Structure formats: structure tokens, C-alpha cells
Amino acid sequence: MVQAIQIHRHGGPEELRIVDLPVGEPGPGEVRIRHRAIGLNFIDVYFRTGLYASALPLVPGGEGAGVIEAVGPGVTHLAVGDRAAYAGPQGSYCEARVMPAATVCKLPDAIDFDTGAAMMLKGLTAQYLLKKTLPVQGLQAGDHVLFHAAAGGVGLIACQWARALGLQLIGTAGSDEKCALALAHGAAHAINYAKEDFAARVREITGGRGVKVVYDSVGKDTWEGSLSCLRPFGLMASFGNASGPVEPFAPGILGAKGSLYVTRQTLFTHMATRESTQAMADDLFAVVASGQVKIHIGQRFALTDVQQAHRALEARKTTGCTILTLP
Numbered sequence: 554m555v556q557a558i559q560i561h562r563h564g565g566p567e568e569l570r571i572v573d574l575p576v577g578e579p580g581p582g583e584v585r586i587r588h589r590a591i592g593l594n595f596i597d598v599y600f601r602t603g604l605y606a607s608a609l610p611l612v613p614g615g616e617g618a619g620v621i622e623a624v625g626p627g628v629t630h631l632a633v634g635d636r637a638a639y640a641g642p643q644g645s646y647c648e649a650r651v652m653p654a655a656t657v658c659k660l661p662d663a664i665d666f667d668t669g670a671a672m673m674l675k676g677l678t679a680q681y682l683l684k685k686t687l688p689v690q691g692l693q694a695g696d697h698v699l700f701h702a703a704a705g706g707v708g709l710i711a712c713q714w715a716r717a718l719g720l721q722l723i724g725t726a727g728s729d730e731k732c733a734l735a736l737a738h739g740a741a742h743a744i745n746y747a748k749e750d751f752a753a754r755v756r757e758i759t760g761g762r763g764v765k766v767v768y769d770s771v772g773k774d775t776w777e778g779s780l781s782c783l784r785p786f787g788l789m790a791s792f793g794n795a796s797g798p799v800e801p802f803a804p805g806i807l808g809a810k811g812s813l814y815v816t817r818q819t820l821f822t823h824m825a826t827r828e829s830t831q832a833m834a835d836d837l838f839a840v841v842a843s844g845q846v847k848i849h850i851g852q853r854f855a856l857t858d859v860q861q862a863h864r865a866l867e868a869r870k871t872t873g874c875t876i877l878t879l880p
């Protein structure tokens with residue numbers, strides 16, 4: 554038996570209950586991993602509230618790091634005793650779990666468990682956003698991009714990675730302190746969108762031209778303003794709903810705003826194969842090992858205090874990554 558957090562119905566943080574659950578042996582293509590740390594992500598909130606569909610009861614959580622305890626038939630890239638980390642299907646809020654091996658990667662010795670647990674889902678997201686989301690025009694050094702919630706988990710990684718790629722990242726955040734944090738992590742400009750009209754500021758910063766890409770995980774509240782920040786043929790990369798889902802829209806608006814593109818991608822499409830997952834993870838491990846991206850763990854909560862962790866995340870009180878710790 555392992556200690557785990559489970560929800561039996563969708564709702565607020567109070568639905569996150571401590572339970573004891575059996576953990577079995579891995580089947581074909583599976584491993585059992587004993588967690589040393591667990592990553593907290595905003596997507597966990599969507600599964601808790603029911604915005605994203607799932608069967609109940611559910612052990613939430615899609616990120617963790619630990620030690621491989623057992624390996625099922627057919628798994629060749631992991632062995633018992635390996636240090637490992639993953640972004641994967643929900644089920645990580647627990648001491649140990651059986652899960653598909655395909656999304657689990659060996660963790661390089663230079664990366665500790667806390668960092669591994671904090672960075673996989675968020676770092677792989679930053680990876681595909683910056684490197685795989687713009688096939689049409691591509692990004693070049695010097696290009697302006699706009700990244701909302703730049704002081705958050707994905708945000709602070711994206712700020713640093715964008716700087717390493719030579720991009721001029723304009724970050725938005727909900728307070729002056731968060732703006733300062735985004736700037737300290739490589740954002741070229743930061744806008745406090747709680748106080749300022751971010752679309753007007755983006756026009757000012759870019760000399761009226763607009764940005765090539767907007768990375769928007771805030772959703773409902775920023776959608777319209779984001780479209781106004783794009784230059785002609787620019788790309789709206791919507792990837793989250795922290796303020797609520799984007800309302801349905803008429804495609805004509807894209808023509809009116811300058812022949813824009815819109816995409817809504819998810820990490821797990823990019824991680825469809827073991828090879829693509831490993832390639833993305835290797836890229837992430839390399840940029841972290843080089844020191845160009847440092848994983849900022851802003852908060853730690855015990856697994857059993859996960860209700861507090863969810864409250865802090867939803868109240869916009871966290872910065873960078875948050876991890877859940879185990880005794």
C-alpha cells in the first residue's frame with residue numbers, strides 16, 4: 554500500500570483526500586517508480602475541477618521523479634535502480650505508482666530529484682512551444698514573442714530558454730514582483746497586466762509592428778488582447794486556460810487582425826512516441842545542465858498538504874515551479 558491523494562468527485566481543493574492504495578506489479582511496457590518528489594502543475598487544477606475529463610476516482614498529478622523499483626516485460630530503456638523523471642498521465646500524487654514506461658526518462662546524475670520533478674512537464678512544454686510550434690515561419694534570433702504568465706512554472710523556464718535562443722521575450726505577469734522575477738530570468742521586457750493594457754505596451758515595445766508569436770496559457774482573459782499583439786501572419790499559440798477557457802470565436806477576426814494563424818497544442822501530442830519524448834527530454838536536460846535554464850522552485854508543500862498547494866496556485870500566489878515533497 555502507498556499513501557496517495559485521490560479525488561472522488563470534481564470540485565475545489567477540499568476534494569483532494571489522503572488515501573492508502575495498493576500499488577501492483579508493472580505489466581508489459583510499464584514500470585513502477587517510487588517518487589522522491591512530485592511536480593505540481595496548473596493542469597492538475599483542470600482535472601480536479603473537471604474542466605479536463607477523467608474517470609473517477611482519480612489520483613491527480615502528471616509529473617514526478619524517483620527511482621525505478623520494477624520493470625515490466627518489453628521495457629528496455631530503464632532498469633531497476635535507475636533515477637528517473639517524467640511528464641505523464643495523471644496519477645503522480647502518491648508515494649509510488651505503476652505507469653507506462655514510454656514517458657519516463659532516465660534522469661542525468663547532475664539533476665537532483667526535486668529539480669527533475671519540477672521541470673519535466675513544464676520544461677518539455679517550454680521546449681515544444683519555443684522549438685516545435687511554429688513550422689510556418691520559424692523563429693529567428695531577435696524576434697519578439699509575447700509570453701503570458703511569465704513568472705509561473707512554464708513561464709520562468711520559457712524566459713530563460715528564449716534568451717538562450719536569442720529571442721526578445723516580452724513577459725506578462727500579475728504583479729510588479731513577478732515582473733521583476735521574469736526580467737531576472739531573461740525576459741527582455743515585462744508588463745504587469747493587472748495594471749497596464751498589455752496590448753498597447755506590446756505595440757510600444759515593438760515600434761508598432763507586433764510580435765511574431767503569442768504564447769497564451771491564460772485563456773479567456775487575454776485572448777482578445779493577445780490577437781491585437783500579433784504582427785501580420787503572426788501565430789497565436791494558445792496552450793492553457795488559467796483564467797477559464799477561450800470563448801468560441803468567428804474565424805473572420807483572424808483576417809481582420811492581419812491574416813493570423815491560431816494553434817492549440819498539447820504536450821502529449823508531441824510526446825506521442827518514446828523517441829520524440831526522449832529527444833525533447835535530452836534537449837531539456839542539456840539546456841538545464843548547461844546552466845542556461847535554471848529551475849526555480851518557488852514553493853515546496855508536503856504531499857499531504859496538497860490542498861494548500863492547489864489553493865496557492867489558483868490564488869496566483871506561486872512563482873516558478875512548485876513541488877510536493879515526501880517524508
Ligand code: NDP
Pocket residue numbers: 593594595596674675678702703704705706707708725726727728731770771774792793794795796797818819820821866867868869870871872873
Ligand atoms: P503557472 O505557475 O504559470 O500558474 C498559472 C499562472 O497563470 C498564475 O500564476 C497566474 O500568473 C496566471 N493567471 C492568469 N490568470 C489567472 C487566473 N484567473 N487564475 C489563476 N492564475 C491565473 O502554472 P504552470 O506553469 O503549471 O502552467 C502554466 C500554464 O500552461 C497553465 O495554463 C497550464 O495549463 C498550461 N500548460 C499547458 C500545456 C500544454 O501542453 N497545452 C502543458 C503544461 C502547461 P499571474 O499572476 O502572473 O497572472
